[in-house]
Amino acid sequence: MMQINKNRLDEATEVLAEVLRFEAPSDAVLSDFFRHNKSLGHRDRGVIAETVYAVLRNRRRLEAWCGERATGRRLLLAALIKVQGISSRQLEGAISATEQRWLAERQAAVAPTLSFAEQADLPDWLAERLAQVHGEAQALRLAQALNAPAPLDLRVNPLKAKREEVIERLRADGMACEPGAYSPLAIRLAEKPSLTKHPLFVDGSIEVQDEGSQLLGFLVGPKRGEMVADFCAGAGGKTLLLGGLMRSTGRLYAFDTAERRLARLKPRVARSGLSNVHTSAIAHENDARLKRLAGKLDRVLVDAPCSGLGTLRRNPDLKWRQSPKSVEELTGKQGAILAAAARLLKKGGRLVYATCSILPEENDAIVDAFLAAHPDFKLLPAQEIFAGQGIELACGERLRLDPMTHGTDGFFAVALERNG
Numbered sequence: 001m002m003q004i005n006k007n008r009l010d011e012a013t014e015v016l017a018e019v020l021r022f023e024a025p026s027d028a029v030l031s032d033f034f035r036h037n038k039s040l041g042h043r044d045r046g047v048i049a050e051t052v053y054a055v056l057r058n059r060r061r062l063e064a065w066c067g068e069r070a071t072g073r074r075l076l077l078a079a080l081i082k083v084q085g086i087s088s089r090q091l092e093g094a095i096s097a098t099e100q101r102w103l104a105e106r107q108a109a110v111a112p113t114l115s116f117a118e119q120a121d122l123p124d125w126l127a128e129r130l131a132q133v134h135g136e137a138q139a140l141r142l143a144q145a146l147n148a149p150a151p152l153d154l155r156v157n158p159l160k161a162k163r164e165e166v167i168e169r170l171r172a173d174g175m176a177c178e179p180g181a182y183s184p185l186a187i188r189l190a191e192k193p194s195l196t197k198h199p200l201f202v203d204g205s206i207e208v209q210d211e212g213s214q215l216l217g218f219l220v221g222p223k224r225g226e227m228v229a230d231f232c233a234g235a236g237g238k239t240l241l242l243g244g245l246m247r248s249t250g251r252l253y254a255f256d257t258a259e260r261r262l263a264r265l266k267p268r269v270a271r272s273g274l275s276n277v278h279t280s281a282i283a284h285e286n287d288a289r290l291k292r293l294a295g296k297l298d299r300v301l302v303d304a305p306c307s308g309l310g311t312l313r314r315n316p317d318l319k320w321r322q323s324p325k326s327v328e329e330l331t332g333k334q335g336a337i338l339a340a341a342a343r344l345l346k347k348g349g350r351l352v353y354a355t356c357s358i359l360p361e362e363n364d365a366i367v368d369a370f371l372a373a374h375p376d377f378k379l380l381p382a383q384e385i386f387a388g389q390g391i392e393l394a395c396g397e398r399l400r401l402d403p404m405t406h407g408t409d410g411f412f413a414v415a416l417e418r419n420g
């Protein structure tokens with residue numbers, strides 16, 4: 001049972017006020033806060049982060065429960081009681097007499113009637129959009145799965161270790177874990193221990209990566225000796241997997257427009273033991289540096305910048321930070337990046353378009369428009385690509401993953417082959 005005290009509650013109140021301004025990603029606001037409050041111990045940090053995230057995940061239901069004047073502080077108290085199962089007695093030493101009276105009054109009040117969007121704990125626009133796509137009942141189940149915390153998944157680096165050995169070692173170290181359901185390299189932990197100092201992490205045998213994200217690497221399916229590009233590599237979660245599947249042979253370009261993100265890839269590449277990765281910051285998707293690669297690559301992954309709404313389990317703030325307007329802006333970029341990346345492929349080469357979004361406008365709509373404008377590309381059924389690697393996943397042509405059905409984050413991906 002979580003231990004709450006006055007200090008933890010006051011610190012959480014302070015950082016939540018900053019988080020609820022939604023000017024920066026919540027994980028960045030929290031890390032910054034902890035960096036400036038070094039006296040907080042590991043446990044304090046855990047409790048504060050968990051409670052802030054409980055508010056972000058359940059904000060609409062908690063606001064309704066609080067009634068009028070749902071301040072950040074009240075939302076925290078509501079989250080402790082309604083989400084984290086703390087009793088008002090346990091809170092007595094941590095809160096004022098006025099707050100105790102307010103809590104007692106709210107607990108005695110009749111439960112409010114919730115709208116569909118409040119039940120789904122999504123902004124109205126997103127709840128409506130998901131209901132249009134899936135129908136209300138299914139949209140509600142999907143929302144509930146997206147509003148729950150994610151498990152911790154690891155990916156084994158095939159250059160350094162075997163999955164069974166890693167599982168054995170983690171279990172010997174007291175960590176309950178199971179092989180992933182789909183990715184041959186995935187391990188799912190029962191809890192969320194900090195692993196950054198674990199010898200297997202330090203020596204590059206494991207990385208933290210959602211199992212769904214791993215499946216995108218298998219859809220690219222690069223072979224030894226090939227020329228491959230990870231066009232939107234970021235900090236390189238997928239680059240590392242692609243490099244491992246290539247057994248560190250051939251050439252793997254990691255491009256991104258954000259130099260700071262690419263910089264975070266460097267130490268990860270060093271740990272992984274890969275020697276085939278070439279990182280390069282580009283100014284935009286039509287950067288002149290890409291010209292010399294036109295028509296030369298065997299495989300290109302476009303892990304496009306997207307709303308991230310498939311990752312609400314890990315980034316619940318995104319549902320409050322995205323809007324129809326931000327999604328529209330992203331769709332323009334996605335189409336342009338896909339068209340530019342396609343030029344790098346040689347005949348017979350494979351292009352994978354992927355997002356961690358659950359919105360058709362960022363997914364099918366982008367691929368359909370691309371296929372209409374590029375008759376020299378055709379879809380390769382994702383299910384067959386997986387089956388060829390011994391991965392059983394009944395996904396048909398286009399891969400759609402979601403936490404409700406697969407226990408992974410929400411992802412969309414298609415594989416396209418250049419024929420002309």
Ligand SMILES: C[S@@+](CC[C@H](N)C(=O)[O-])C[C@H]1O[C@@H](n2cnc3c(N)ncnc32)[C@H](O)[C@@H]1O
Pocket residue numbers: 231232233234235236237238239255256257258261284285303304305306333337
């Ligand atoms: C979904 S993230 C990539 C995550 C990364 N592949 C991973 O697995 O960790 C999308 C990335 O696209 C990058 N990006 C945005 N615009 C771009 C462009 N025009 N060309 C290439 N990359 C771009 C962003 O900086 C961001 O790192």
